[in-house]
Amino acid sequence: MSERGxxxxxxRNLVKHFPITRGxxxxxxxxxxxxxxxxxxxxxxxxxxxxxxxxxxxxxxTARLIVRLLEATSGEVRFEGEDITKKKGAALKALRxxxxxxxxxxxxxxxxxxxxxxxxxxxxxxxxxxTAEGARKKRVQDLMDMVGLNPEHYNRYxxxxxxxxxxxxxxxxxLALGPKLLxxxxxxxxxxxxxxxxxxxxxxxLQAELGLTVIFIAHDLSVxxxxxxxxxxxxxxxxxxxxxxxxxxxxxxxxxTGALLSAVPVPDPVGGHRKRELLTGxxxxxxxxxxxxxxxxxxPKAQTLCSEQEPPLVDKGGNTVAACHFPLTRExxxxxxxxxxxxxxxxxxxxxx
Amino acid sequence: MSSRETLLEVDNLKVEFRTDDGIVYAVxxxxxxxxxxxxxxxxxxxxxxxxxxxxxxxxxxxxxRTHVSGRILFEGRDLLTLADEELRQxRGxxxxxxxxxxxxxxxxFYKVGAQLIEAVLxxxxxxxxxxxxxxxDLLELVxxxxxHRRVDAYxxxxxxxxxxxxxIAMALANEPKLLIADEPTTALDVTVQAQILALxxxxxxxxxxxxxxxxxxxxxxxxxxxxxxxxxxGRVVEHSSTERMFSTPQHPYTWGLLKSIxxxxxxxxxxxxxxxxxxPSLINRPTGCHFHPxxxxxxxxxxxxxxxxxxxxxEFGHEVACLLxxxxxxxxxxxxxxxxxxxxxxxxVEDKEAPKAVAAxxxxxxxxx
Numbered sequence: 001m002s003e004r005g006x007x008x009x010x011x012r013n014l015v016k017h018f019p020i021t022r023g024x025x026x027x028x029x030x031x032x033x034x035x036x037x038x039x040x041x042x043x044x045x046x047x048x049x050x051x052x053x054x055x056x057x058x059x060x061x062t063a064r065l066i067v068r069l070l071e072a073t074s075g076e077v078r079f080e081g082e083d084i085t086k087k088k089g090a091a092l093k094a095l096r097x098x099x100x101x102x103x104x105x106x107x108x109x110x111x112x113x114x115x116x117x118x119x120x121x122x123x124x125x126x127x128x129x130x131t132a133e134g135a136r137k138k139r140v141q142d143l144m145d146m147v148g149l150n151p152e153h154y155n156r157y158x159x160x161x162x163x164x165x166x167x168x169x170x171x172x173x174x175l176a177l178g179p180k181l182l183x184x185x186x187x188x189x190x191x192x193x194x195x196x197x198x199x200x201x202x203x204x205x206l207q208a209e210l211g212l213t214v215i216f217i218a219h220d221l222s223v224x225x226x227x228x229x230x231x232x233x234x235x236x237x238x239x240x241x242x243x244x245x246x247x248x249x250x251x252x253x254x255x256x257t258g259a260l261l262s263a264v265p266v267p268d269p270v271g272g273h274r275k276r277e278l279l280t281g282x283x284x285x286x287x288x289x290x291x292x293x294x295x296x297x298x299x300p301k302a303q304t305l306c307s308e309q310e311p312p313l314v315d316k317g318g319n320t321v322a323a324c325h326f327p328l329t330r331e332x333x334x335x336x337x338x339x340x341x342x343x344x345x346x347x348x349x350x351x352x353x
Numbered sequence: 354m355s356s357r358e359t360l361l362e363v364d365n366l367k368v369e370f371r372t373d374d375g376i377v378y379a380v381x382x383x384x385x386x387x388x389x390x391x392x393x394x395x396x397x398x399x400x401x402x403x404x405x406x407x408x409x410x411x412x413x414x415x416x417x418r419t420h421v422s423g424r425i426l427f428e429g430r431d432l433l434t435l436a437d438e439e440l441r442q443x444r445g446x447x448x449x450x451x452x453x454x455x456x457x458x459x460x461x462f463y464k465v466g467a468q469l470i471e472a473v474l475x476x477x478x479x480x481x482x483x484x485x486x487x488x489x490d491l492l493e494l495v496x497x498x499x500x501h502r503r504v505d506a507y508x509x510x511x512x513x514x515x516x517x518x519x520x521i522a523m524a525l526a527n528e529p530k531l532l533i534a535d536e537p538t539t540a541l542d543v544t545v546q547a548q549i550l551a552l553x554x555x556x557x558x559x560x561x562x563x564x565x566x567x568x569x570x571x572x573x574x575x576x577x578x579x580x581x582x583x584x585x586x587g588r589v590v591e592h593s594s595t596e597r598m599f600s601t602p603q604h605p606y607t608w609g610l611l612k613s614i615x616x617x618x619x620x621x622x623x624x625x626x627x628x629x630x631x632x633p634s635l636i637n638r639p640t641g642c643h644f645h646p647x648x649x650x651x652x653x654x655x656x657x658x659x660x661x662x663x664x665x666x667x668e669f670g671h672e673v674a675c676l677l678x679x680x681x682x683x684x685x686x687x688x689x690x691x692x693x694x695x696x697x698x699x700x701x702v703e704d705k706e707a708p709k710a711v712a713a714x715x716x717x718x719x720x721x722x
Contacts, residue, residue, distance in 0.1 A: 225621060261617065
């Protein structure tokens with residue numbers, strides 16, 4: 001917390017290619033799925049960085065690379081200034097205490113045969129901490145209290161809990177070792193709407209209390225806007241735009257960001273209608289991405305340059321970096337955004353006498 | 354809009370499942386109408402009974418341990434009394450359904466075209482080649498590129514969005530009068546979701562069919578539905594036109610849903626207001642108003658009195674099942690709109706309770722029947 005504003009994580013030219021092989025015995029590589037293809041960004045200490053994008057854009061792979069659940073093909077991930085992509089053994093184990101992850105599916109991420117108490121205590125067992133039985137139990141119950149679970153439920157099993165409570169268990173386990181970095185991969189997309197808000201509010205509260213740095217991955221742009229200070233938009237393994245939340249949602253520069261925002265349904269039948277920009281077709285395969293700008297096949301503003309030359313990720317003003325030859329103008333961006341309801345002017349009532 | 358004729362009328366439908374743990378009251382006396390060519394959105398969380406009510410319409414919940422009562426009138430015939438064989442004539446023909454997960458709804462061993470042809474041949478006596486032509490037309494209708502080639506593709510060769518399009522093509526094979534879409538876009542990315550919703554709206558206009566869209570996403574229903582029914586614990590708790598549901602929502606659960614989702618069109622700093630607790634068990638349901646354990650505006654009598662769905666005074670066609678007086682609901686909603694929290698507004702409910710003179714006047718208009 002004290003070093004807020006300094007980068008905690010620096011990602012440099014990170015690449016992850018999953019080989020596509022043919023043959024059973026002598027496997028020959030015939031191609032690669034370029035899940036993450038040369039991305040660089042920083043995560044500042046104490047901030048929440050959101051990563052959004054469609055299925056298969058590489059956002060989850062990026063998260064897994066950062067916490068070393070996957071090995072990078074090339075590139076660097078620096079944590080507190082130190083490259084962690086080559087760490088092994090005891091050094092790697094020590095690193096794991098600093099970065100923890102919470103997963104999307106609260107049903108498959110908890111061992112059904114273990115009690116909640118032992119699930120949350122497992123990080124202590126692995127790292128040989130809090131070895132005194134009483135102290136460990138006390139710590140676990142404090143954690144349960146912190147995430148809003150009843151500490152008396154220590155001896156219950158996962159199946160006795162609802163989805164939202166299970167996600168809280170996952171958060172308690174992730175926080176057990178007091179990590180600096182929390183990576184949340186779609187933490188609320190499996191939850192019911194009324195429960196989502198509970199978990200989101202809890203994550204915000206914990207982050208403020210514990211001074212956590214959070215990488216928040218989600219496909220729901222409204223949730224990401226609510227949670228994040230800065231947002232990175234990914235498309236087929238590349239970051240196409242990275243900006244502070246207010247800039248990104250107020251003035252998206254990349255046409256892909258604009259398309260994503262215009263596609264979000266807004267629960268306001270009267271004022272919510274704006275120009276719908278429908279992307280045609282599907283996301284191209286990351287095994288064989290389009291030449292030049294990868295978005296040119298679906299982009300409404302694409303010109304010949306776009307298919308020939310890959311646009312660099314450069315400053316477009318307002319702290320926004322975007323990779324686009326022909327970024328959206330103010331007018332084009334406005335037409336894609338829902339009209340912002342100001343707090344002073346509530347939803348106009350249509351039939352008030 | 355009201356001049357259109359009623360296509361489907363669900364009247365006091367109850368669906369109960371007998372399980373080893375007890376009776377699950379999945380759907381508990383719901384009624385709604387769908388007019389020809391219009392869209393009804395049914396909104397609710399998991400376990401609210403929204404899917405079961407739709408599945409029952411098509412007879413898909415029939416079984417030894419299921420008890421169904423009420424009526425489902427489709428063009429005047431009660432679907433619940435039809436024999437399996439008669440229902441099969443209607444299912445996939447007059448009424449079709451699409452499901453949430455397009456991958457598990459398509460058979461992985463058969464080509465997409467073969468599955469479409471099967472849907473056509475089931476209800477029409479045409480030659481196989483005519484059915485194949487129809488399958489290609491259908492794929493073209495739902496916007497699948499290169500349908501002549503794609504008709505011979507397997508489901509795994511399609512992306513998620515294309516599979517959902519193929520499912521829609523199959524549902525449309527016999528030009529249904531009513532299409533039931535159960536969470537049609539939940540498994541899809543926002544960009545693809547927008548495509549599918551636009552497709553459904555376009556098809557509805559071209560083919561004039563009615564739709565029931567079941568979803569948990571208020572944004573989706575705001576875009577496509579003419580009317581909305583909000584379900585909670587097996588009941589409809591609020592029912593109105595889409596405009597009214599968002600401008601003057603009446604039920605505390607609807608308020609909760611509207612205030613608990615982050616939105617792109619409100620300022621960011623606003624904190625989410627979650628609904629406390631979680632959806633109730635449908636085996637041991639709460640007494641009185643089913644929502645009372647989670648309701649921030651609960652009053653003592655709400656724990657024993659079961660609210661009926663009643664029309665909101667002054668709002669034709671807007672029904673709500675809430676025991677709070679209409680005037681009080683209006684005040685609370687205005688407070689919520691102005692950014693006050695349920696805790697801050699709770700006094701509105703409590704203050705009115707003590708002075709009996711005020712309280713006596715309210716139930717007269719509210720608790721009439």
